[in-house]
Amino acid sequence: MSVANVENLSPDELFRWREFHRAMLRIRLFEDAAVRALKEKLVPGPVHPSTGQEAVAVGVCANLHKSDILLSTHRGHGHTLAKGADILPMMLELFGKQGGYCRGKGGSMHIADFSVGMLGANGVVAANIVIAVGAAHAIKLRKSREIVTCFFGEGAINRGPFLEGLNWARVFGLPVLFVCEDNSYSASTRTQAMTAGEGASARAASMDIPTAEVDGNDVVAVDQAAARWLDEIRAGKGPRFLHARTYRLTGHTAADAAPYRPQSELDEGLLREPIRRLAARLTNAGVTSEELVAVAENVGAEVEEAYANAKLAPYPNVSVAFEDVQDIGDPRLEAF
Amino acid sequence: MGKMTYLEASCQALADEMKRDELVWAVGEDLGRGGVFGQYKGLAEQFGTDRIADAPISESCIMGAAVGAAMMGSRPVVEMRFADFALCATDELINQAAKARYMFGGQARVPLVVRHPIGMWRSSAAQHSQSLEAWYAHIPGLVVVCPATPADNFGLLKSAIRCDDPVVYMEHKDLWPLEGEVPNESDAVVPLGKARVVRSGNDATLVTWSGMVHVAARAATALADLGIDLEVIDLRTIWPWDKACVLASVERTSRLIVVHEAVAVGGFGAEIAATIASRLHYSLAAPIVRLGAPRVPISYAPPLEDALRVTDTQIVEAVKRLVRK
Numbered sequence: 001m002s003v004a005n006v007e008n009l010s011p012d013e014l015f016r017w018r019e020f021h022r023a024m025l026r027i028r029l030f031e032d033a034a035v036r037a038l039k040e041k042l043v044p045g046p047v048h049p050s051t052g053q054e055a056v057a058v059g060v061c062a063n064l065h066k067s068d069i070l071l072s073t074h075r076g077h078g079h080t081l082a083k084g085a086d087i088l089p090m091m092l093e094l095f096g097k098q099g100g101y102c103r104g105k106g107g108s109m110h111i112a113d114f115s116v117g118m119l120g121a122n123g124v125v126a127a128n129i130v131i132a133v134g135a136a137h138a139i140k141l142r143k144s145r146e147i148v149t150c151f152f153g154e155g156a157i158n159r160g161p162f163l164e165g166l167n168w169a170r171v172f173g174l175p176v177l178f179v180c181e182d183n184s185y186s187a188s189t190r191t192q193a194m195t196a197g198e199g200a201s202a203r204a205a206s207m208d209i210p211t212a213e214v215d216g217n218d219v220v221a222v223d224q225a226a227a228r229w230l231d232e233i234r235a236g237k238g239p240r241f242l243h244a245r246t247y248r249l250t251g252h253t254a255a256d257a258a259p260y261r262p263q264s265e266l267d268e269g270l271l272r273e274p275i276r277r278l279a280a281r282l283t284n285a286g287v288t289s290e291e292l293v294a295v296a297e298n299v300g301a302e303v304e305e306a307y308a309n310a311k312l313a314p315y316p317n318v319s320v321a322f323e324d325v326q327d328i329g330d331p332r333l334e335a336f
Numbered sequence: 337m338g339k340m341t342y343l344e345a346s347c348q349a350l351a352d353e354m355k356r357d358e359l360v361w362a363v364g365e366d367l368g369r370g371g372v373f374g375q376y377k378g379l380a381e382q383f384g385t386d387r388i389a390d391a392p393i394s395e396s397c398i399m400g401a402a403v404g405a406a407m408m409g410s411r412p413v414v415e416m417r418f419a420d421f422a423l424c425a426t427d428e429l430i431n432q433a434a435k436a437r438y439m440f441g442g443q444a445r446v447p448l449v450v451r452h453p454i455g456m457w458r459s460s461a462a463q464h465s466q467s468l469e470a471w472y473a474h475i476p477g478l479v480v481v482c483p484a485t486p487a488d489n490f491g492l493l494k495s496a497i498r499c500d501d502p503v504v505y506m507e508h509k510d511l512w513p514l515e516g517e518v519p520n521e522s523d524a525v526v527p528l529g530k531a532r533v534v535r536s537g538n539d540a541t542l543v544t545w546s547g548m549v550h551v552a553a554r555a556a557t558a559l560a561d562l563g564i565d566l567e568v569i570d571l572r573t574i575w576p577w578d579k580a581c582v583l584a585s586v587e588r589t590s591r592l593i594v595v596h597e598a599v600a601v602g603g604f605g606a607e608i609a610a611t612i613a614s615r616l617h618y619s620l621a622a623p624i625v626r627l628g629a630p631r632v633p634i635s636y637a638p639p640l641e642d643a644l645r646v647t648d649t650q651i652v653e654a655v656k657r658l659v660r661k
Binding site for chain 2: 069071100101102103104105106110112113114119120122123124127129130131132133134135136137138139141142160161164165167168171323324325326327328329330331336
């Protein structure tokens, strides 16, 4: 791995890299805790960890403002944390407890924090693309300055809303950053075997949307690529497309041991994983290993505290199941 | 406001609401030239093409974009052209629009109206003729509206646009040219969830909606000549439906017939029949009757298409059997 010139980091750059390191660790340790909670039967529903993909979430979201909008996928914990959500209400939501972001009604697949512009993870692949485009359309109609970022996996490029949404964003010149988080797998099938042509970037380029490819396990590269595209989007130049190649270190869900992939592939993935890579570069930039360990302990303590609190927290009152349906009409069975 | 067609009434209602609230906008295919039936005629000139927005033939994106725009606080009116084409946007309506408020724990609101023109429209055949209101009534989170008159297409569309939850708004294509009196704006908003008694009567209660309201009204006139006094209720809103109105009527008449253009099997008439049976079983003087289409795709040739319609003659015969003492 090239570490040339890292000694020449400016203080601002070094600060930014340290923040990347902390943010990625926060996601990694959150995901580890979520998987552990699932195994301990504290999380009742499915969890799709983003372990190994942290650099994409962190590198992109480092360039977003709180008022910017983000739409995520079923593998959305990292995006949500990187956009500024708090660990405790996320953990509470995964546990299905009172105080969760979605009042215990969404779980991992529908995690959302509208207060930081994170308009939801989504259980349907590619469904968030057309919603993101609509959010951008509303921004354009009201002539305000926010931008919309939409994450999706490379499996999503084989669904119709990918075509419809990208075409729409281009036709209406909308402020959207499309981020294809390419982890090579569509659930448990290799995407390449199921995809004709050259894939994500080629399809976006065919709709005249400028595209860039980036090493999605290099948070610095993701940061730079996202910054460039976001500058152009904020300048009113329309949608941009970022294809980030990364690697999913877990199975499709936490319950999936991923027997379909060779050990050699996983070994290579572990060598390329983003946190270790950034830590090596930070070390070359003069950051001590003691500091890196201290950051991990610090973030770990925050996650463990949320875990313990979520474990103790009560479930929502059953009446909550009947709320947030719609304003008119009684949803209770006994109403009929 | 005087006489208006069902089509003009909807156009006027949308124009009024767009004037009243600048967050209201419409999006769909061919809206710039007035919409496929002319129900947006003149609106692009009046409000500009940002607010009367043409869309690519991308039903998923039309609907999905409306969901995203609604979650951002705007109030889109979505045109689906034909209810049949709206099936291309099923995920966006059912998995997204209907559920966002709930699954995000109340963080999202989705104040959109999606217009699904329904019903048989001479020789439009299997993919341009369906009445699928029962499907949407089955989905928690959706309001379902089926206006039958110009006044209701004016007043209910206004209520639908002002509703903070997603509304499936189903206009009947055969009714576009229907003329009727539309009251002045101040009192013309029709509340969602309230039925209308089209004709009062004492011998039996007929519940229907949409295009079938007019067929039922003709049948009621014919029955009156035979000395049978039929009460006709236009449900107007399918979800939430006006149970109180229907229950009160059937308590009085002891007889119920439910009529709809949609396929009888699994139709919304079944829900009404089941509710009345479970509440009023012991006060019913006769078994509940349901009339709807046979479980056949809508056909093309006029005699074949007509064979799938519920007619006023069928209603007359069914009511005669229902009230036979």
